[in-house]
Amino acid sequence: TKYKFMKIGIVCYPTYGGSGVVATELGKALAQEGHKVHFITYSQPTRLDFFNENLFYHEVDIKPYPLFQYPPYEIALASKMVDVAKHEKLDLFHVHYAVPHASAAFMAREILKTEGYDIPFITTLHGTDITIVGKDASLAPVVTFSINQSNGITSVSDDLRRDTLEHFNIQKDIKVIPNFIDLKRFKKQKKDHFKKAICQNDEKLIVHTSNFRKVKRVEDVIKVFCKIREKIPAKLLLVGDGPERTHIEALARDTVCQGDDVRFLGKLEAVEEVLSVSDLFLMTSEKESFGLAALEAMACEVPLVSTDAGGLPELNKDGDSGYICKVGDVDAMAEAALKILDDANLPGFKQRALARAKVFDLKNILPMYEEFYIQTVKDY
Ligand code: GMT
Numbered sequence: 001t002k003y004k005f006m007k008i009g010i011v012c013y014p015t016y017g018g019s020g021v022v023a024t025e026l027g028k029a030l031a032q033e034g035h036k037v038h039f040i041t042y043s044q045p046t047r048l049d050f051f052n053e054n055l056f057y058h059e060v061d062i063k064p065y066p067l068f069q070y071p072p073y074e075i076a077l078a079s080k081m082v083d084v085a086k087h088e089k090l091d092l093f094h095v096h097y098a099v100p101h102a103s104a105a106f107m108a109r110e111i112l113k114t115e116g117y118d119i120p121f122i123t124t125l126h127g128t129d130i131t132i133v134g135k136d137a138s139l140a141p142v143v144t145f146s147i148n149q150s151n152g153i154t155s156v157s158d159d160l161r162r163d164t165l166e167h168f169n170i171q172k173d174i175k176v177i178p179n180f181i182d183l184k185r186f187k188k189q190k191k192d193h194f195k196k197a198i199c200q201n202d203e204k205l206i207v208h209t210s211n212f213r214k215v216k217r218v219e220d221v222i223k224v225f226c227k228i229r230e231k232i233p234a235k236l237l238l239v240g241d242g243p244e245r246t247h248i249e250a251l252a253r254d255t256v257c258q259g260d261d262v263r264f265l266g267k268l269e270a271v272e273e274v275l276s277v278s279d280l281f282l283m284t285s286e287k288e289s290f291g292l293a294a295l296e297a298m299a300c301e302v303p304l305v306s307t308d309a310g311g312l313p314e315l316n317k318d319g320d321s322g323y324i325c326k327v328g329d330v331d332a333m334a335e336a337a338l339k340i341l342d343d344a345n346l347p348g349f350k351q352r353a354l355a356r357a358k359v360f361d362l363k364n365i366l367p368m369y370e371e372f373y374i375q376t377v378k379d380y
Contacts, residue, residue, distance in 0.1 A: 003091075003374045007036045009084055011077065011105065012096040014045040017211060018292040019126035022156070022179055023096040024048050029182075029366050031055045038084050040077065058084050074100045074107070081108035085119055092151075092377055093121035094369075098129040099139060102146035109149075120151030120380040122372065125174070127156065127289030127310070130164050132215070144168045152376035154369075157311025160289040175372055178314070179290045180365035181357055186299035188276050188354075195277035198263070203233040204341045207278040207302065209271055209293045210285075212242030217307075219244075219251055220284035220330050224305070225262065226255050227334030232341065236262045237278070239271055275300035279350075280340055283316075285309050286327045291316075298357035303349035305336045321356035322349065 008030060012023030024045040027037040031054035038056045039045055048057060062068075062076045081093060081104065093108065095101035105121035112119060123146070134143040147153060147164070153174045155161040161174045199205055206225060210216040218238070225236045238248070245264065252262045268274065275281075281297035283306040290311045294304050298315075304322035306312045318324040323336035340349050 003377065005034045005036070006091045006373060006377070007038070007088055008373065009038045009040055009081060009088075009090045009093045010096070011040050011081065011093065011101045012045065014039075014041045014043045014048075018179070018290070019097045019124075019129075020045055021047060021292060022124075022126070023094075025180070025182060025362070026094075026366070026369060027055065028052070029362055030370075033366070033370070036088070038088055038090065040080050040084055042073070042077075056088070074104045077101070078104040078107040078111070081105065082111050082115075085112055086115070086117055090119055092119055092373060094124065094373070095121060096124045097126050098123055098143055098147055099133050100142075102150060103142050106146045106149045118380070120376050122152035122154065122376055123147060123150040124177075125153065125155040125160055125164055125289075127160060127287070128215070130155075130160060130167070131287050131289065131310070135167055140168070144170070148172060151380055152372055154372065156290040157314050159311040159314065163310075177365060177368045177372065178311075178360055179292045179295055180360050180362045181295050181299045182362045183299055183358065186272050186275070186296050186357075188301045189273060191273055191276045194273065198237070198277070199235055201233060203235050204228075204279045205235050205237065205277055206280045206282060206337070207237045207239065207274060207297065208282045208284075209239035209268075209274075209297075210242070211240055212244040212248065214244060215285055215287045216244070217284040217286055217328070218248045220328065220333070221282045222248060222252050222255060222262070223330040224282055224284070224333045224337060227330065228337050228341070229261060231338055234261070234341070237274055238262065238264045239266075239268050239274055241267050271296065272300055275302055278302045279346060280305065280337055281322075282333070282337070283307065283312065284327075284333070285312070288312050290314075295357055295360055298353040301350040301354045303340050303346075303353040305333050305340065307333075315356070315360075317352075317356060321353045 013020045024047040031037045031052045060080045062071045102123040154177045208221045288310045307327040325332040
């Protein structure tokens with residue numbers, strides 16, 4: 001009972017990225033369970049959009065100073081963490097994305113120790129913090145050290161766990177706790193008017209959502225779509241924004257799929273509405289530790305053609321919830337897509353995509369975090 005309701009400090013990126021979404025949704029769910037959850041970050045997390053008496057938000061601020069070519073965010077964050085832990089009597093920190101949150105947490109924990117406050121921290125590895133950013137020699141020593149210093153480590157897939165152990169000298173266990181989905185929010189909604197507006201002739205609707213970074217290989221989405229479009233009437237919706245978007249827009253304009261076959265919707269809050277009318281999700285990433293965007297789609301009964309990158313085979317079951325193809329193999333992806341979109345197969349794929357998503361239901365995953373918190377606090 002001592003651990004029934006905990007006071008948890010969550011540190012994350014407050015932006016649209018998957019790690020911030022997981023951290024925020026986790027914090028909201030913990031607050032609803034009765035835990036007190038304190039978000040510590042540089043701006044209001046995008047999905048922290050409702051009031052709950054157990055949710056608190058502490059903004060990290062850095063005063064500008066002419067000398068600072070690089071404002072010392074990590075120091076400001078660690079200072080804020082110390083302050084919140086002391087005054088709110090936190091039981092533990094849970095930091096999402098190792099860089100630079102794990103090293104800030106280490107600093108905060110050590111400072112707190114000198115003041116008589118002993119609290120542990122858990123680091124959750126989300127993907128690019130390991131696969132791209134962390135491995136870089138310019139950061140690796142600090143990343144390795146602060147992961148090892150974590151009192152608990154979780155990763156969002158088995159593949160990311162393996163990758164971390166292979167590339168860093170980690171002396172601790174890494175517990176795999178996958179991404180989760182709130183099936184009450186992400187479910188197929190009746191949006192027939194929306195479908196009609198986009199697919200006037202009942203074309204098949206294909207969707208991709210991402211932050212348009214290079215690792216997502218959005219150009220493959222366009223290439224696969226064009227191959228599908230050569231065979232059947234179809235439309236493509238692209239949701240999200242990011243550095244590659246301009247280039248992808250140009251590619252879409254220059255290829256066979258012109259006119260309004262391809263639409264860029266930009267960033268969208270209610271992505272579940274678009275997913276509700278979609279027939280297929282394309283995830284073409286060359287790296288993807290879990291693939292939260294694909295799970296959101298599956299929860300809305302959208303089957304998946306994905307690559308075999310990272311943890312995607314742990315989410316997508318080949319021939320069941322969709323198909324898995326080699327990274328960059330656009331021919332295979334188009335062929336797989338056409339199989340799924342075949343009217344004889346589509347209803348079955350949709351049902352099985354939903355069934356697969358249910359494995360990652362919030363109510364199955366939340367207790368894993370709660371148990372890990374208790375274990376970590378007890379062991380500290
Ligand atoms: O995919 C991104 O670029 C965003 C990134 C992040 O760190 O916010 O997402 C990562 O974390 C998500 C939540 O755990 C995972 O579902 C994504 O697969 C992972 N992205 C990559 O590994 C590229």
